[in-house]
Amino acid sequence: KTDQPLRSFNTPAMSLTSPVEADAPLPADGRNTVEIESIPGQPTHEVTNQATPFCGYNAYLSDPALVEGIGRHGGAWGAKRLEHLGAAVGSEEWQVRAADANRHPPRLETHDRFGNRRDAAMFHPAYHQLMELGLESGAAAFAWQPENYKRPGAHVIRAALMYLMYQLDPGVCCPITMTFAAVPALRCQRPENDKNGYVASLLSKLVSCKYCGKDVPHESKPGGSMGMSMTEKQGGSDVRANTTRARPVRNGKEGPGDEFFLVGHKWFTSAPMSDAFMTLAQTKEGVSCFVVPRWLPDGSKNAGFSVQRLKDKLGDKSNASSEVEYRQAWGVMLGEAGRGVRNIVEMVVHTRLDCVIGSAALMRMSAQLAAHHASARSAFGIPLLEQPLMRQVLADLALESEAALATWLRLAHAFDEAPRQPSEAAFVRLATAVAKYYVCKRAPLVAYEAMECHGGNGYVEEGPMAKLFRQSPLNAIWEGSGNVICLDVLRALHREPASAKALLLELQSAIDFAEAASSTLQNNFASTVRSLEEDMGKPLESRARETVEKLAVCLQAATLVKYGDPEVARAFLATRLGPALPGHSLGGLACRLSDATIQHLLDRLRVSVRSTSRL
Secondary structure, eight states: OTTSOEEEEEETTEEEEEEOOTTOOOOTTOOOOOOOOOOTTOOOOOOOSOOOOSOSSOTTTTOHHHHHHHHHTTOGGGHHHHHHHHHHHTSHHHHHHHHHHHHSOOEEEEEOTTSOEEEEEEOOHHHHHHHHHHHHHTTTTGGGSTTTTTOTTHHHHHHHHHHHHHHHOHHHHHHHHHHHHHHHHHHTSOGGGOTTSHHHHHHHHHTSOOOOOOOSOGGGSSOOOEEEEOOOTTTTTOGGGOOOEEEESSTTOOSTTOEEEEEEEEEEEEOTTSSEEEEEEEETTEEEEEEEESBOTTSSBOTTEEEEEEOOOSSOTTSOEEEEEEEEEEEEEESSTTOHHHHTHHHHHHHHHHHHHHHHHHHHHHHHHHHHHHHHOEETTEEGGGSHHHHHHHHHHHHHHHHHHHHHHHHHHHHHHTTTOHHHHHHHHHHHHHHHHHHHHHHHHHHHHHHHHTGGGGGSTTSHHHHHHHHTTHHHHTTSOHHHHHHHHHHHHHHOHHHHHHHHHHHHTTHHHHHHHTTTSOOOHHHHHHHHHHHHHSOOGGGHHHHHHHHHHHHHHHHHHHHSOHHHHHHHHHHHSOTTOOOSSTTTGGGGSOHHHHHHHHHHHOOOOOOOOOO
Protein backbone atom coordinates (compact mmCIF):
# COMPACT_ATOMS: atom_id res chain seq x y z
CA LYS A 1 0.00 0.00 0.00
CA THR A 2 2.94 2.33 -0.42
CA ASP A 3 1.20 4.13 -3.29
CA GLN A 4 -1.67 5.23 -1.07
CA PRO A 5 -2.05 8.97 -0.35
CA LEU A 6 -1.14 10.14 3.14
CA ARG A 7 -3.15 12.31 5.49
CA SER A 8 -1.22 14.19 8.22
CA PHE A 9 -2.40 14.94 11.73
CA ASN A 10 -0.13 17.59 13.23
CA THR A 11 -0.38 19.24 16.64
CA PRO A 12 2.22 20.95 18.82
CA ALA A 13 2.30 17.80 20.95
CA MET A 14 2.46 15.12 18.24
CA SER A 15 2.89 14.39 14.56
CA LEU A 16 1.13 11.36 13.06
CA THR A 17 0.99 10.38 9.44
CA SER A 18 -1.31 7.43 8.65
CA PRO A 19 -2.20 5.73 5.37
CA VAL A 20 -5.93 5.97 4.52
CA GLU A 21 -8.01 4.94 1.55
CA ALA A 22 -8.25 7.65 -1.14
CA ASP A 23 -11.76 9.06 -1.51
CA ALA A 24 -13.06 6.66 1.09
CA PRO A 25 -16.88 6.72 1.07
CA LEU A 26 -18.69 8.01 4.14
CA PRO A 27 -20.45 5.43 6.29
CA ALA A 28 -24.12 4.87 5.65
CA ASP A 29 -25.10 6.66 8.87
CA GLY A 30 -23.48 9.84 7.54
CA ARG A 31 -20.86 10.13 10.30
CA ASN A 32 -17.60 11.68 9.08
CA THR A 33 -15.28 8.91 10.30
CA VAL A 34 -12.44 7.10 8.61
CA GLU A 35 -10.84 3.84 9.61
CA ILE A 36 -7.12 4.34 10.27
CA GLU A 37 -4.83 1.38 9.86
CA SER A 38 -3.24 0.12 13.05
CA ILE A 39 0.34 1.37 13.43
CA PRO A 40 2.42 0.01 16.32
CA GLY A 41 3.43 2.77 18.71
CA GLN A 42 1.14 5.42 17.26
CA PRO A 43 0.17 8.18 19.74
CA THR A 44 -3.20 7.76 21.36
CA HIS A 45 -3.75 11.35 22.44
CA GLU A 46 -2.41 14.85 22.59
CA VAL A 47 -0.98 16.02 25.94
CA THR A 48 -2.89 19.15 26.94
CA ASN A 49 -4.02 21.01 30.05
CA GLN A 50 -0.71 20.54 31.87
CA ALA A 51 1.55 23.16 33.43
CA THR A 52 5.07 23.72 32.17
CA PRO A 53 8.12 23.04 34.37
CA PHE A 54 8.68 25.78 36.92
CA CYS A 55 12.03 27.11 35.80
CA GLY A 56 13.46 29.96 33.75
CA TYR A 57 12.84 32.77 36.26
CA ASN A 58 14.76 34.84 38.79
CA ALA A 59 13.71 33.80 42.30
CA TYR A 60 14.70 37.20 43.72
CA LEU A 61 13.34 39.60 41.11
CA SER A 62 10.05 37.69 40.78
CA ASP A 63 9.31 38.01 44.52
CA PRO A 64 7.95 41.53 45.12
CA ALA A 65 7.58 41.03 48.87
CA LEU A 66 11.24 40.01 49.14
CA VAL A 67 12.53 42.88 46.99
CA GLU A 68 10.42 45.42 48.92
CA GLY A 69 11.37 43.97 52.30
CA ILE A 70 15.08 43.95 51.58
CA GLY A 71 14.88 47.64 50.73
CA ARG A 72 12.83 48.54 53.81
CA HIS A 73 15.25 46.77 56.15
CA GLY A 74 18.48 48.27 54.86
CA GLY A 75 19.65 45.51 52.53
CA ALA A 76 19.37 47.22 49.13
CA TRP A 77 23.17 47.29 48.84
CA GLY A 78 23.12 43.48 48.42
CA ALA A 79 20.65 43.46 45.53
CA LYS A 80 23.15 42.43 42.85
CA ARG A 81 24.32 39.46 44.89
CA LEU A 82 20.71 38.43 45.48
CA GLU A 83 19.88 38.78 41.79
CA HIS A 84 22.82 36.54 40.91
CA LEU A 85 21.73 33.77 43.27
CA GLY A 86 18.08 34.26 42.31
CA ALA A 87 18.93 33.57 38.67
CA ALA A 88 20.66 30.31 39.65
CA VAL A 89 17.75 29.18 41.85
CA GLY A 90 15.26 29.65 39.03
CA SER A 91 17.41 28.07 36.32
CA GLU A 92 16.93 24.61 34.85
CA GLU A 93 20.67 23.92 35.19
CA TRP A 94 20.70 24.26 38.97
CA GLN A 95 17.32 22.62 39.46
CA VAL A 96 18.63 19.53 37.66
CA ARG A 97 21.60 19.47 40.02
CA ALA A 98 19.32 19.75 43.05
CA ALA A 99 17.21 16.87 41.72
CA ASP A 100 20.33 14.75 41.20
CA ALA A 101 21.61 15.42 44.71
CA ASN A 102 18.30 14.22 46.16
CA ARG A 103 17.89 11.30 43.76
CA HIS A 104 21.33 9.99 44.76
CA PRO A 105 21.55 10.41 48.55
CA PRO A 106 24.87 10.06 50.40
CA ARG A 107 26.26 6.66 51.37
CA LEU A 108 28.63 5.77 54.17
CA GLU A 109 32.11 4.37 53.58
CA THR A 110 33.42 3.17 56.92
CA HIS A 111 36.69 1.82 55.45
CA ASP A 112 38.83 2.23 52.36
CA ARG A 113 39.77 -0.71 50.12
CA PHE A 114 42.85 -1.42 52.23
CA GLY A 115 40.86 -1.74 55.47
CA ASN A 116 41.67 1.65 56.96
CA ARG A 117 38.80 3.50 58.63
CA ARG A 118 37.41 6.38 56.61
CA ASP A 119 34.12 7.25 58.35
CA ALA A 120 33.19 9.22 55.24
CA ALA A 121 29.84 10.11 53.69
CA MET A 122 30.11 9.97 49.90
CA PHE A 123 27.98 12.42 47.93
CA HIS A 124 26.84 12.84 44.35
CA PRO A 125 28.93 15.55 42.60
CA ALA A 126 25.83 17.77 42.45
CA TYR A 127 25.83 18.03 46.25
CA HIS A 128 29.30 19.56 46.24
CA GLN A 129 28.26 21.96 43.48
CA LEU A 130 25.26 23.08 45.54
CA MET A 131 27.39 23.50 48.66
CA GLU A 132 29.83 25.61 46.68
CA LEU A 133 27.01 27.76 45.31
CA GLY A 134 25.49 28.31 48.75
CA LEU A 135 28.69 29.02 50.66
CA GLU A 136 30.29 31.18 47.98
CA SER A 137 27.09 33.20 47.55
CA GLY A 138 27.38 34.11 51.25
CA ALA A 139 24.40 32.16 52.65
CA ALA A 140 26.52 31.19 55.67
CA ALA A 141 29.16 33.88 56.17
CA PHE A 142 28.13 37.07 54.38
CA ALA A 143 27.28 38.85 57.64
CA TRP A 144 30.49 37.62 59.33
CA GLN A 145 32.98 38.71 56.69
CA PRO A 146 35.25 41.52 57.93
CA GLU A 147 33.96 44.05 55.40
CA ASN A 148 30.30 43.31 56.33
CA TYR A 149 30.52 42.51 60.05
CA LYS A 150 28.13 44.76 62.02
CA ARG A 151 27.27 46.71 58.87
CA PRO A 152 23.54 47.61 58.82
CA GLY A 153 21.66 45.28 56.48
CA ALA A 154 24.29 42.54 56.42
CA HIS A 155 22.15 40.03 58.32
CA VAL A 156 19.12 40.92 56.20
CA ILE A 157 21.09 40.17 53.03
CA ARG A 158 22.56 36.97 54.47
CA ALA A 159 19.08 35.82 55.50
CA ALA A 160 17.74 36.54 52.00
CA LEU A 161 20.56 34.48 50.49
CA MET A 162 19.56 31.59 52.74
CA TYR A 163 15.89 32.11 51.77
CA LEU A 164 16.77 31.78 48.08
CA MET A 165 19.13 28.84 48.58
CA TYR A 166 16.53 26.91 50.55
CA GLN A 167 14.13 27.16 47.62
CA LEU A 168 16.71 25.39 45.46
CA ASP A 169 17.72 22.63 47.87
CA PRO A 170 16.92 22.50 51.59
CA GLY A 171 19.39 19.66 52.22
CA VAL A 172 22.59 21.63 51.73
CA CYS A 173 21.15 24.46 53.81
CA CYS A 174 21.59 22.32 56.94
CA PRO A 175 25.42 22.51 57.01
CA ILE A 176 25.26 26.06 55.65
CA THR A 177 23.09 27.11 58.61
CA MET A 178 25.32 25.36 61.13
CA THR A 179 28.36 27.08 59.64
CA PHE A 180 26.57 30.42 60.01
CA ALA A 181 25.43 29.74 63.57
CA ALA A 182 28.74 28.37 64.84
CA VAL A 183 30.62 31.62 64.23
CA PRO A 184 29.17 33.69 67.13
CA ALA A 185 29.61 30.74 69.50
CA LEU A 186 33.25 30.26 68.48
CA ARG A 187 33.90 33.99 68.79
CA CYS A 188 32.93 33.75 72.45
CA GLN A 189 36.22 31.95 73.07
CA ARG A 190 38.58 34.55 74.51
CA PRO A 191 41.87 34.89 72.61
CA GLU A 192 43.89 34.04 75.72
CA ASN A 193 41.95 30.75 75.97
CA ASP A 194 42.60 29.79 72.35
CA LYS A 195 45.86 28.24 73.48
CA ASN A 196 46.96 26.57 70.27
CA GLY A 197 45.17 28.97 67.91
CA TYR A 198 42.85 26.20 66.74
CA VAL A 199 39.58 28.14 67.12
CA ALA A 200 40.96 31.23 65.33
CA SER A 201 42.21 29.03 62.49
CA LEU A 202 38.84 27.33 62.15
CA LEU A 203 36.98 30.65 62.25
CA SER A 204 39.06 32.03 59.40
CA LYS A 205 37.82 29.19 57.20
CA LEU A 206 34.18 29.44 58.25
CA VAL A 207 33.94 33.14 57.32
CA SER A 208 35.81 32.80 54.00
CA CYS A 209 32.73 32.13 51.80
CA LYS A 210 34.71 29.30 50.18
CA TYR A 211 34.02 25.58 49.88
CA CYS A 212 36.15 22.49 49.46
CA GLY A 213 34.59 19.03 49.59
CA LYS A 214 37.84 17.16 50.24
CA ASP A 215 38.25 15.18 53.44
CA VAL A 216 41.50 16.85 54.51
CA PRO A 217 42.59 19.11 57.40
CA HIS A 218 40.87 22.49 57.29
CA GLU A 219 44.23 24.27 57.28
CA SER A 220 44.83 23.04 53.73
CA LYS A 221 41.38 24.11 52.44
CA PRO A 222 40.21 27.55 51.24
CA GLY A 223 37.08 27.33 53.36
CA GLY A 224 35.37 25.18 55.96
CA SER A 225 31.99 24.08 57.30
CA MET A 226 30.64 23.22 60.72
CA GLY A 227 28.36 20.48 62.02
CA MET A 228 26.42 19.86 65.22
CA SER A 229 26.60 16.77 67.42
CA MET A 230 24.45 17.39 70.48
CA THR A 231 21.63 14.92 71.18
CA GLU A 232 21.85 11.37 72.48
CA LYS A 233 19.52 8.37 72.50
CA GLN A 234 18.32 8.72 76.06
CA GLY A 235 17.89 12.49 76.18
CA GLY A 236 17.00 14.06 72.85
CA SER A 237 16.32 17.73 73.50
CA ASP A 238 17.15 17.20 77.18
CA VAL A 239 20.89 17.60 76.64
CA ARG A 240 21.53 17.76 80.38
CA ALA A 241 20.78 14.02 80.36
CA ASN A 242 23.75 13.38 78.05
CA THR A 243 26.09 10.60 79.17
CA THR A 244 29.09 11.37 76.93
CA ARG A 245 32.03 12.17 79.19
CA ALA A 246 35.15 14.28 78.65
CA ARG A 247 38.45 13.94 80.51
CA PRO A 248 41.43 16.27 80.16
CA VAL A 249 44.36 15.12 78.07
CA ARG A 250 46.73 16.63 80.67
CA ASN A 251 46.08 16.66 84.38
CA GLY A 252 45.28 20.10 85.68
CA LYS A 253 44.48 21.41 82.18
CA GLU A 254 40.70 21.28 82.17
CA GLY A 255 39.49 24.77 81.36
CA PRO A 256 38.54 26.82 78.29
CA GLY A 257 40.80 26.02 75.34
CA ASP A 258 42.26 22.90 76.95
CA GLU A 259 42.34 19.52 75.19
CA PHE A 260 40.04 16.66 76.17
CA PHE A 261 39.25 13.10 75.14
CA LEU A 262 35.54 12.36 74.73
CA VAL A 263 33.87 8.97 75.17
CA GLY A 264 30.22 8.37 74.32
CA HIS A 265 27.72 8.54 71.47
CA LYS A 266 25.60 11.04 69.54
CA TRP A 267 22.25 10.02 68.11
CA PHE A 268 22.07 12.86 65.55
CA THR A 269 25.28 14.29 64.14
CA SER A 270 24.37 16.51 61.22
CA ALA A 271 26.65 16.79 58.18
CA PRO A 272 29.36 14.32 59.32
CA MET A 273 31.76 15.53 56.62
CA SER A 274 32.04 18.96 58.22
CA ASP A 275 35.47 20.11 59.32
CA ALA A 276 34.47 20.27 62.99
CA PHE A 277 31.48 19.80 65.27
CA MET A 278 29.98 21.63 68.21
CA THR A 279 29.23 19.00 70.85
CA LEU A 280 28.34 18.57 74.52
CA ALA A 281 29.85 16.25 77.12
CA GLN A 282 29.86 15.85 80.88
CA THR A 283 32.80 17.06 82.97
CA LYS A 284 33.05 17.15 86.74
CA GLU A 285 31.52 20.67 86.58
CA GLY A 286 28.56 19.49 84.48
CA VAL A 287 27.62 19.69 80.80
CA SER A 288 30.37 21.49 78.88
CA CYS A 289 30.79 22.55 75.26
CA PHE A 290 33.54 21.26 72.96
CA VAL A 291 34.75 21.53 69.38
CA VAL A 292 35.57 18.11 67.92
CA PRO A 293 37.29 18.13 64.50
CA ARG A 294 37.55 15.41 61.86
CA TRP A 295 41.29 16.11 61.59
CA LEU A 296 43.71 16.97 64.39
CA PRO A 297 45.89 20.09 64.38
CA ASP A 298 48.94 17.92 63.58
CA GLY A 299 47.33 16.79 60.30
CA SER A 300 46.31 13.29 61.40
CA LYS A 301 42.76 11.89 61.51
CA ASN A 302 40.79 12.22 64.73
CA ALA A 303 40.71 8.44 65.17
CA GLY A 304 38.19 8.61 68.00
CA PHE A 305 35.50 10.12 65.73
CA SER A 306 33.61 7.08 64.41
CA VAL A 307 30.53 7.26 62.16
CA GLN A 308 28.24 4.30 62.87
CA ARG A 309 25.61 4.79 60.17
CA LEU A 310 23.68 7.40 58.19
CA LYS A 311 20.07 8.16 59.02
CA ASP A 312 17.37 7.18 56.51
CA LYS A 313 15.31 10.36 56.87
CA LEU A 314 11.85 11.31 55.69
CA GLY A 315 13.22 14.35 53.83
CA ASP A 316 16.42 16.33 53.54
CA LYS A 317 17.68 13.55 51.30
CA SER A 318 20.67 15.29 49.76
CA ASN A 319 22.24 15.92 53.17
CA ALA A 320 23.79 13.33 55.48
CA SER A 321 22.79 12.93 59.12
CA SER A 322 24.56 10.29 61.15
CA GLU A 323 25.03 8.39 64.37
CA VAL A 324 28.50 8.86 65.83
CA GLU A 325 30.54 7.32 68.60
CA TYR A 326 33.36 9.12 70.38
CA ARG A 327 36.08 6.63 71.23
CA GLN A 328 38.59 8.88 72.92
CA ALA A 329 37.82 11.58 70.34
CA TRP A 330 40.01 14.66 70.69
CA GLY A 331 38.30 17.99 71.33
CA VAL A 332 38.85 21.51 72.68
CA MET A 333 36.70 22.99 75.43
CA LEU A 334 34.73 26.03 74.29
CA GLY A 335 33.83 28.47 77.05
CA GLU A 336 33.69 27.72 80.74
CA ALA A 337 33.41 24.19 82.12
CA GLY A 338 29.88 23.31 83.21
CA ARG A 339 28.42 26.13 81.09
CA GLY A 340 27.90 24.10 77.94
CA VAL A 341 24.18 24.70 77.55
CA ARG A 342 24.62 28.42 78.13
CA ASN A 343 27.53 28.51 75.67
CA ILE A 344 25.40 27.14 72.82
CA VAL A 345 22.46 29.52 73.38
CA GLU A 346 23.95 32.06 70.95
CA MET A 347 24.29 29.38 68.31
CA VAL A 348 20.76 28.10 68.90
CA VAL A 349 19.25 31.57 68.39
CA HIS A 350 20.96 31.78 65.01
CA THR A 351 19.91 28.29 63.91
CA ARG A 352 16.33 29.05 64.92
CA LEU A 353 16.40 32.12 62.72
CA ASP A 354 17.29 29.90 59.79
CA CYS A 355 14.51 27.49 60.72
CA VAL A 356 12.07 30.37 60.27
CA ILE A 357 13.74 31.40 57.00
CA GLY A 358 13.75 27.85 55.65
CA SER A 359 10.07 27.26 56.42
CA ALA A 360 9.18 30.61 54.87
CA ALA A 361 11.14 29.66 51.74
CA LEU A 362 9.33 26.33 51.56
CA MET A 363 5.98 28.16 51.84
CA ARG A 364 6.95 30.54 49.06
CA MET A 365 7.98 27.71 46.76
CA SER A 366 4.84 25.70 47.55
CA ALA A 367 2.55 28.68 46.95
CA GLN A 368 4.33 29.60 43.71
CA LEU A 369 4.04 26.06 42.38
CA ALA A 370 0.33 25.94 43.21
CA ALA A 371 -0.29 29.27 41.47
CA HIS A 372 1.79 28.19 38.47
CA HIS A 373 -0.19 24.96 38.17
CA ALA A 374 -3.53 26.76 38.50
CA SER A 375 -2.58 29.35 35.88
CA ALA A 376 -2.07 26.65 33.23
CA ARG A 377 -4.86 24.21 34.00
CA SER A 378 -8.63 24.16 33.52
CA ALA A 379 -11.32 22.05 35.15
CA PHE A 380 -14.94 21.70 34.12
CA GLY A 381 -14.31 24.11 31.27
CA ILE A 382 -13.04 26.96 33.48
CA PRO A 383 -9.38 27.89 34.17
CA LEU A 384 -8.49 26.98 37.75
CA LEU A 385 -7.19 30.48 38.37
CA GLU A 386 -10.67 31.87 37.67
CA GLN A 387 -12.54 29.55 40.01
CA PRO A 388 -13.55 31.27 43.28
CA LEU A 389 -12.60 28.42 45.64
CA MET A 390 -9.18 27.97 44.06
CA ARG A 391 -8.56 31.72 44.16
CA GLN A 392 -9.35 31.76 47.89
CA VAL A 393 -6.96 28.87 48.56
CA LEU A 394 -4.19 30.57 46.59
CA ALA A 395 -4.87 33.87 48.35
CA ASP A 396 -4.48 32.18 51.74
CA LEU A 397 -1.27 30.49 50.59
CA ALA A 398 0.03 33.88 49.49
CA LEU A 399 -0.91 35.44 52.85
CA GLU A 400 0.88 32.71 54.82
CA SER A 401 3.95 33.12 52.63
CA GLU A 402 4.12 36.90 52.92
CA ALA A 403 3.52 36.83 56.68
CA ALA A 404 6.35 34.34 57.17
CA LEU A 405 8.62 36.42 54.95
CA ALA A 406 7.83 39.63 56.83
CA THR A 407 8.60 37.86 60.11
CA TRP A 408 12.10 36.68 59.23
CA LEU A 409 12.94 40.03 57.65
CA ARG A 410 12.06 41.76 60.92
CA LEU A 411 14.11 39.23 62.88
CA ALA A 412 17.12 39.60 60.58
CA HIS A 413 16.90 43.38 60.93
CA ALA A 414 16.95 42.94 64.71
CA PHE A 415 20.08 40.78 64.40
CA ASP A 416 21.66 43.68 62.51
CA GLU A 417 20.69 46.23 65.15
CA ALA A 418 21.38 44.09 68.24
CA PRO A 419 25.05 45.19 68.63
CA ARG A 420 23.94 48.83 68.77
CA GLN A 421 20.54 48.59 70.47
CA PRO A 422 20.07 46.45 73.62
CA SER A 423 16.31 46.47 73.08
CA GLU A 424 16.76 44.75 69.71
CA ALA A 425 19.04 42.14 71.27
CA ALA A 426 16.34 41.48 73.87
CA PHE A 427 13.70 41.30 71.11
CA VAL A 428 15.74 38.71 69.20
CA ARG A 429 15.94 36.33 72.15
CA LEU A 430 12.16 35.94 72.54
CA ALA A 431 10.76 36.81 69.11
CA THR A 432 12.98 34.26 67.34
CA ALA A 433 11.65 31.43 69.51
CA VAL A 434 8.04 32.57 69.03
CA ALA A 435 8.45 32.80 65.26
CA LYS A 436 10.27 29.46 65.09
CA TYR A 437 7.38 27.75 66.85
CA TYR A 438 4.64 29.16 64.64
CA VAL A 439 6.10 29.62 61.17
CA CYS A 440 7.65 26.15 61.17
CA LYS A 441 4.31 24.62 62.15
CA ARG A 442 2.51 26.42 59.31
CA ALA A 443 4.86 25.06 56.66
CA PRO A 444 3.39 21.51 56.49
CA LEU A 445 -0.12 22.97 56.23
CA VAL A 446 0.92 25.22 53.34
CA ALA A 447 2.80 22.39 51.62
CA TYR A 448 -0.19 20.09 51.90
CA GLU A 449 -2.68 22.63 50.52
CA ALA A 450 -0.31 23.42 47.65
CA MET A 451 -0.02 19.69 46.95
CA GLU A 452 -3.80 19.37 46.92
CA CYS A 453 -4.01 22.20 44.39
CA HIS A 454 -2.05 19.92 42.03
CA GLY A 455 -4.43 16.99 42.51
CA GLY A 456 -2.85 13.62 41.76
CA ASN A 457 0.07 15.33 40.02
CA GLY A 458 1.17 16.61 43.41
CA TYR A 459 1.29 13.15 44.95
CA VAL A 460 4.02 11.65 42.79
CA GLU A 461 7.76 11.71 43.39
CA GLU A 462 8.44 13.01 39.87
CA GLY A 463 6.98 16.39 40.74
CA PRO A 464 8.37 18.95 43.19
CA MET A 465 5.58 18.82 45.77
CA ALA A 466 6.50 15.42 47.19
CA LYS A 467 9.97 16.62 48.18
CA LEU A 468 8.59 19.85 49.66
CA PHE A 469 5.94 17.99 51.65
CA ARG A 470 8.45 15.52 53.09
CA GLN A 471 10.76 18.40 53.96
CA SER A 472 8.08 20.56 55.55
CA PRO A 473 8.02 19.11 59.13
CA LEU A 474 11.79 19.26 59.65
CA ASN A 475 12.27 22.81 60.91
CA ALA A 476 9.50 22.39 63.50
CA ILE A 477 11.48 19.45 64.96
CA TRP A 478 15.04 20.70 64.59
CA GLU A 479 16.39 23.03 67.31
CA GLY A 480 13.49 22.36 69.63
CA SER A 481 10.12 20.86 68.81
CA GLY A 482 6.89 22.65 69.68
CA ASN A 483 6.68 21.89 73.41
CA VAL A 484 10.38 22.59 73.93
CA ILE A 485 10.02 25.99 72.25
CA CYS A 486 6.95 26.83 74.35
CA LEU A 487 8.81 26.00 77.57
CA ASP A 488 11.73 28.11 76.36
CA VAL A 489 9.36 31.04 75.76
CA LEU A 490 7.88 30.65 79.26
CA ARG A 491 11.35 30.66 80.80
CA ALA A 492 12.27 33.78 78.86
CA LEU A 493 9.08 35.55 79.98
CA HIS A 494 9.88 34.69 83.58
CA ARG A 495 13.66 35.19 83.67
CA GLU A 496 14.26 37.82 81.00
CA PRO A 497 11.81 40.69 81.54
CA ALA A 498 13.72 42.85 79.05
CA SER A 499 12.88 40.38 76.27
CA ALA A 500 9.21 40.26 77.25
CA LYS A 501 9.10 44.06 77.33
CA ALA A 502 10.80 44.40 73.92
CA LEU A 503 8.36 42.00 72.25
CA LEU A 504 5.33 43.59 73.86
CA LEU A 505 6.48 47.07 72.79
CA GLU A 506 6.85 45.76 69.23
CA LEU A 507 3.23 44.64 69.26
CA GLN A 508 1.92 47.76 70.96
CA SER A 509 3.68 50.00 68.44
CA ALA A 510 1.51 48.47 65.70
CA ILE A 511 -1.87 49.07 67.32
CA ASP A 512 -2.46 52.45 65.67
CA PHE A 513 -1.54 51.00 62.27
CA ALA A 514 -3.94 48.10 62.80
CA GLU A 515 -6.81 50.31 63.94
CA ALA A 516 -6.36 52.49 60.86
CA ALA A 517 -6.63 49.35 58.73
CA SER A 518 -9.81 48.25 60.53
CA SER A 519 -11.77 51.13 58.99
CA THR A 520 -12.33 48.86 55.97
CA LEU A 521 -12.10 45.38 57.52
CA GLN A 522 -12.59 44.79 61.25
CA ASN A 523 -9.84 43.10 63.23
CA ASN A 524 -9.09 42.13 66.80
CA PHE A 525 -5.42 43.04 66.89
CA ALA A 526 -5.64 45.64 69.64
CA SER A 527 -7.79 43.50 71.94
CA THR A 528 -5.58 40.45 71.36
CA VAL A 529 -2.46 42.42 72.27
CA ARG A 530 -4.15 43.68 75.44
CA SER A 531 -5.04 40.11 76.42
CA LEU A 532 -1.43 39.08 75.79
CA GLU A 533 -0.23 41.67 78.29
CA GLU A 534 -2.05 39.70 80.99
CA ASP A 535 -0.96 36.30 79.64
CA MET A 536 2.70 37.34 79.54
CA GLY A 537 2.53 38.62 83.12
CA LYS A 538 1.35 35.25 84.44
CA PRO A 539 2.55 32.60 81.97
CA LEU A 540 1.06 29.14 82.59
CA GLU A 541 2.53 25.96 81.14
CA SER A 542 -0.96 24.56 80.52
CA ARG A 543 -1.69 27.52 78.22
CA ALA A 544 1.78 27.87 76.72
CA ARG A 545 0.84 26.89 73.18
CA GLU A 546 -2.13 29.25 73.14
CA THR A 547 0.04 32.12 74.38
CA VAL A 548 2.87 31.47 71.93
CA GLU A 549 0.48 31.18 68.98
CA LYS A 550 -1.22 34.46 69.88
CA LEU A 551 2.19 36.10 70.21
CA ALA A 552 3.25 34.75 66.82
CA VAL A 553 0.13 35.81 64.93
CA CYS A 554 0.28 39.28 66.47
CA LEU A 555 3.99 39.52 65.64
CA GLN A 556 3.23 38.65 62.01
CA ALA A 557 0.43 41.20 61.92
CA ALA A 558 2.68 43.87 63.45
CA THR A 559 5.46 43.28 60.92
CA LEU A 560 3.03 43.41 58.02
CA VAL A 561 1.25 46.60 59.09
CA LYS A 562 4.54 48.38 59.84
CA TYR A 563 6.78 47.10 57.05
CA GLY A 564 4.70 45.12 54.56
CA ASP A 565 2.37 45.79 51.66
CA PRO A 566 -0.67 47.70 53.05
CA GLU A 567 -3.29 45.62 51.27
CA VAL A 568 -1.62 42.38 52.31
CA ALA A 569 -1.54 43.66 55.91
CA ARG A 570 -5.26 44.48 55.86
CA ALA A 571 -6.05 41.05 54.44
CA PHE A 572 -3.98 39.35 57.16
CA LEU A 573 -5.69 41.31 59.93
CA ALA A 574 -9.13 40.48 58.56
CA THR A 575 -8.49 36.76 58.09
CA ARG A 576 -6.15 35.90 60.98
CA LEU A 577 -7.39 38.36 63.61
CA GLY A 578 -10.87 39.12 62.34
CA PRO A 579 -14.09 38.84 64.36
CA ALA A 580 -15.93 35.51 64.11
CA LEU A 581 -13.42 33.84 61.83
CA PRO A 582 -15.24 31.67 59.26
CA GLY A 583 -12.93 28.64 59.45
CA HIS A 584 -9.45 27.36 60.06
CA SER A 585 -8.43 25.75 56.77
CA LEU A 586 -6.56 27.66 54.11
CA GLY A 587 -9.12 28.84 51.59
CA GLY A 588 -11.78 29.12 54.27
CA LEU A 589 -10.02 32.04 55.89
CA ALA A 590 -9.86 34.13 52.71
CA CYS A 591 -13.58 33.93 51.93
CA ARG A 592 -14.20 37.35 53.54
CA LEU A 593 -11.73 39.12 51.22
CA SER A 594 -12.86 41.19 48.25
CA ASP A 595 -12.14 40.09 44.68
CA ALA A 596 -9.75 43.01 44.30
CA THR A 597 -7.75 41.98 47.39
CA ILE A 598 -7.58 38.37 46.24
CA GLN A 599 -6.37 39.50 42.83
CA HIS A 600 -3.70 41.66 44.47
CA LEU A 601 -2.44 38.68 46.44
CA LEU A 602 -2.38 36.46 43.37
CA ASP A 603 -0.53 39.08 41.35
CA ARG A 604 2.21 39.19 43.99
CA LEU A 605 2.43 35.40 43.99
CA ARG A 606 2.51 34.72 40.27
CA VAL A 607 5.83 34.11 38.53
CA SER A 608 6.42 34.36 34.80
CA VAL A 609 8.61 31.49 33.66
CA ARG A 610 10.47 31.08 30.39
CA SER A 611 10.81 27.33 30.16
CA THR A 612 11.13 24.78 27.39
CA SER A 613 12.46 22.24 29.90
CA ARG A 614 11.23 18.69 30.24
CA LEU A 615 12.04 18.66 33.99
